[in-house]
Amino acid sequence: MKIRHRPLLCLALAALLPARATAQAIPADQPYGTARDLFNMTVDTPPDADTLARGQAIALQGAGDVQSCVTCHSVDGQGDGSGSFPRLTGQPAWYLDKQLDDYASDARPDDLMTPVAQSLSEDDRAAVSAYYASLAAPLRVARGQVSAQEIQKGAAIARAGSPDKGLPACTNCHGPDGTGNPPSVPYLAGQYANYMVLQLDRWKRGQRDNDFGGMMSAIASKMTAEDMRAISEYYERVANPLTTKDPQ
Template sequence: MRFRLKHLIPTLAVAGSLGGSVLVATAQDYDDTPRVERLQAALNDDRVLFQATVNQQPDDDLLELGQLVAMGGGQQGGSGMACIACHGARGQGDGSGAFPRIAGQAGWYMYKQLNDFASGTRPNEIMTGIAQRLSDEEREAVSAYYAAIDAPVLPTSGQVTGETLQWGGQLGAVGSEERGIPACINCHGPQGTGMAPSVPYLAGQDAAYMAKQLTDWRDGLRDNDPMNVMSAIAAKMTDEDITAVSEYYARVGPQVTAAAPQ
């Protein structure tokens, strides 16, 4: 399967992507990775198919390669290349905001981010080096693999006022006409579930990660969004706006209870 960016019509993108600019990885349970047999039912999912022109549909071989890459087994792999070391065995993220949730994310969106990391269009001290060492086929495979995975949403942390969440929900649903901020649902869909192939989900993504991406867009540290849409939107947002919409979308969707200490 070959995915080529030139085959696709650019659409809008926002937070909820790959990578985080920190240096400390957390330990993960590698035994929790799903078996390829459990992913076969997802092969016809729009998130996996990318809704794009491809030479062939994803198959078991592609998913197996993607799983291998996720565990650090690419051609130039190793423990420092293992996606599961930072993003979790099932792509659930680590809950710190440093490493985002990528389970079930739109496959083409993740593939584009990996290409942007590799080219330097989206600079990141961790992801740039990793993406550059992956072949194009490995980027495609690992993107399709994580698009096919589902995982529980990690519990949110920190105290957030009802007023903050209400404002975040308002920005998400209707935006701010006075400030020229469009509603998030215009591009990211109802409840922030994303619009494959190019627009990532926000629902259930880590709040600190989303806030970091919006701040980076506003400050000009990230500008790999098509037509600079997110940069223009974030430039109109205050710190309070960014916190509100990030905390709101982090709480949209099912939450899970933290496991009791063993």
């Protein structure tokens, strides 16, 4: 069963909307309707145990011809940091579900994920999204050596933006310390730098455009490769208390 949502205005994003944008309800049968692009969402009913069990089964064992998610994203949804397999642990279920729906509809084309998402039913996609959203996992050690100057540059842009380039602060939408603005805005804190750089580059090149109102495409177009790398390396090193547990 698809998770139902109700609209909640995202103030940071609304300030950038066209003047004609107005609040509107989301029809129950259109959880991803036009209003999705204008508002954050809140989940009316948390997933039940059966949904989580279904999601876990898909993640660990696959479904039909679809291989298990753990093959690429690991048991706890940690990914591997290579750039292709992001950390899914604790991302908002609504956000993960939307990405899978976008893969399935080719709104976010991807050679690997599109056929996977298309092979899953809507309920399967919702269930596996809810499962990964429920997890917490240790934060892996960041890859590579990065200078203090690069980290400082990334932190400055993340927190204050870059007025001379017209870049807004990442925290405006992604929350304090990049912990996300659930359920529609993903966390950045603890995500892999290589994955974030790859996505920013895709937005800049027009290879990805399934974000809110083209906002990320517009932002990425103003960023240099150095900006992307600095922000991404900074956020990979920020522990997200909402999705990270101490190693046992």
